[in-house]
Amino acid sequence: MNADDKKAVLRLFTYGLYVVTCRHDEQRNAFTANWLTQISFEPPLLVVSIENSADSLGLIRASGMFAVCVLRSGQRELAGLLGRSRRRAPDKLAGIEWLPTCASPEREPVSAPPILADSLGYLRCAVDYDTAAGDSTLVVARIVDACLLRGGEPLTMRETGFRHSG
Amino acid sequence: MNADDKKAVLRLFTYGLYVVTCRHDEQRNAFTANWLTQISFEPPLLVVSIENSADSLGLIRASGMFAVCVLRSGQRELAGLLGRSRRRAPDKLAGIEWLPTCASPEREPVSAPPILADSLGYLRCAVDYDTAAGDSTLVVARIVDACLLRGGEPLTMRETGFRHSG
Numbered sequence: 001m002n003a004d005d006k007k008a009v010l011r012l013f014t015y016g017l018y019v020v021t022c023r024h025d026e027q028r029n030a031f032t033a034n035w036l037t038q039i040s041f042e043p044p045l046l047v048v049s050i051e052n053s054a055d056s057l058g059l060i061r062a063s064g065m066f067a068v069c070v071l072r073s074g075q076r077e078l079a080g081l082l083g084r085s086r087r088r089a090p091d092k093l094a095g096i097e098w099l100p101t102c103a104s105p106e107r108e109p110v111s112a113p114p115i116l117a118d119s120l121g122y123l124r125c126a127v128d129y130d131t132a133a134g135d136s137t138l139v140v141a142r143i144v145d146a147c148l149l150r151g152g153e154p155l156t157m158r159e160t161g162f163r164h165s166g
Numbered sequence: 167m168n169a170d171d172k173k174a175v176l177r178l179f180t181y182g183l184y185v186v187t188c189r190h191d192e193q194r195n196a197f198t199a200n201w202l203t204q205i206s207f208e209p210p211l212l213v214v215s216i217e218n219s220a221d222s223l224g225l226i227r228a229s230g231m232f233a234v235c236v237l238r239s240g241q242r243e244l245a246g247l248l249g250r251s252r253r254r255a256p257d258k259l260a261g262i263e264w265l266p267t268c269a270s271p272e273r274e275p276v277s278a279p280p281i282l283a284d285s286l287g288y289l290r291c292a293v294d295y296d297t298a299a300g301d302s303t304l305v306v307a308r309i310v311d312a313c314l315l316r317g318g319e320p321l322t323m324r325e326t327g328f329r330h331s332g
Contacts, residue, residue, distance in 0.1 A: 006312035009287040010204055012236045012320045016180030037201045038176055038331050039215035040300025047213065047304065049205035070178045121175040131297055133306060134206030138213065140299060146172035154178045165204050 010165035015157040017071045017079045020048060021098075021113040022056050024063040028114055029056045030093055032083035034157055034164050035136070036068065044143040046125065049136045055086045057137055063111035064127045066141065069119035071155035078118075079160060121148040176331035181323040183237045183245045186214060187264075187279040188222050190229040194280055195222045196259055198249035200323055200330050201302070202234065210309040212291065215302045221252045223303055229277035230293045232307065235285035237321035244284075245326060287314040 015034040022029055035049035046068065050057045060066045071079055081092055097117035115122050125141035132138075157164065181200040188195055201215035212234065216223045226232045237245055250258055263283035281288050291307035298304075323330065 001309070001311050002313070005287065005314045006210060006289070006309060008314040009236060009289055009312045010210075010309075012182075012286050013202075013204060014180060014182030014320055014322045015203070016178070035203045035205055036179075037181070037203050037213075037215065038179060039201055039304060040302045043300045044172060044176075045300045045302075047203075047215075047299070049203065049213075070175060120178050121171065123172070123175055129297075131295075131306075133213070134209045134211045136206045136211075138205060138304070138306070140297075140304070143167070143172060143176075145167050146175045147168070148171045148174040154180055156180045 007165075011163060013165050015164070017075075017155045017157060017160065019069040019071060019079075019082055019116045019119065020050075020056065020066055021069065021115065022059040022063060022066045023113050024059045024111055027059055028093065029059055029086050030082050030114065030116070031056050032079045033068075039140070045128065045140060046123070046143060047138050047140050049133055049138055051136050057139075060127060060139060061130065063113075065111050065113055065125065066127070066139070067113035067115055067122050067124045069116040069122045072118070072120045073153040073155050073159060075118070075155050076160045079155060079162070120150060120152050120154060121146070177329060179331050181330070183241075183321045183323060183326065185235040185237060185245075185248055185282050185285065186216075186222065186232055187235065187281065188225040188229060188232045189279050190225045190277055193225055194259065195225055195252055196248050196280065196282070197222050198245045199234075205306070211294065211306060212289070212309060213304050213306050215299055215304055217302050223305075226293060226305060227296065229279075231277050231279055231291065232293070232305070233279040233281055233288050233290045235282040235288045238284070238286045239319040239321050239325060241284070241321050242326045245321060245328070286316060286318050286320060287312070
């Protein structure tokens, strides 16, 4: 296989940018994801590919939940900030406004993932199963709640100029 | 869950459009896919979600191979044509130029998927495993060959105005 061609073709793939959030006990995290797609209508399922070394993978496995927040056009800087590893940027969630996932905080489970207040909308997902995928893990999850927060255009990899494929 | 919000948020997901091709014995097929993403760098893996009822799923399982051809901007009509079920459009591959995947036809295995000549490039993939995903099946595959055919911009769901999510 020609490595340059592989890289060039993979960079033609079109992606959006999302913030995946999770919480377990006192720990919460959020990371920027683009390897993410819906995979079923009925039931409504999506999959996200998460690096095996990511802290969030453990939190998602422990809590069985995560949320997908859709970034809006113009949030390149935020996508870059949340794309850093929590180990290298332990305070990366500070200074960003987060919402609880439920309208009624008293009904909020301890594992409820935080929601990026300044996103277009979010999906709350319950993990169905995960499965090995090379240097990453595929997490297959059912969409259990959804909320559209505002109108606007989604952020895309193309807008950011980021390159994750290759 | 509010069904309108679920639909609205899922429609904010950003997708490209690809033609997935397969062949087994004398049967070949091609279909338009957008639920497709890279999932690992090392080894290079991707996943595609295929409806359980699709003819191609059987061909891909039998041959253990498929190719992903990246559609180019302007190919909305072709994407729509190949998005139809083979049962409803049995001749949908006719009149489209297809290439063998190998430069040397004599080395071409009988299961080699055809390549859409008028695409930006392609990845030939060997199935690693498949796994259930509601009304669809996730096919996890290793990229074993790649070829960039030409320069150009990829076709996106946004350009076509198609709606697959919801």
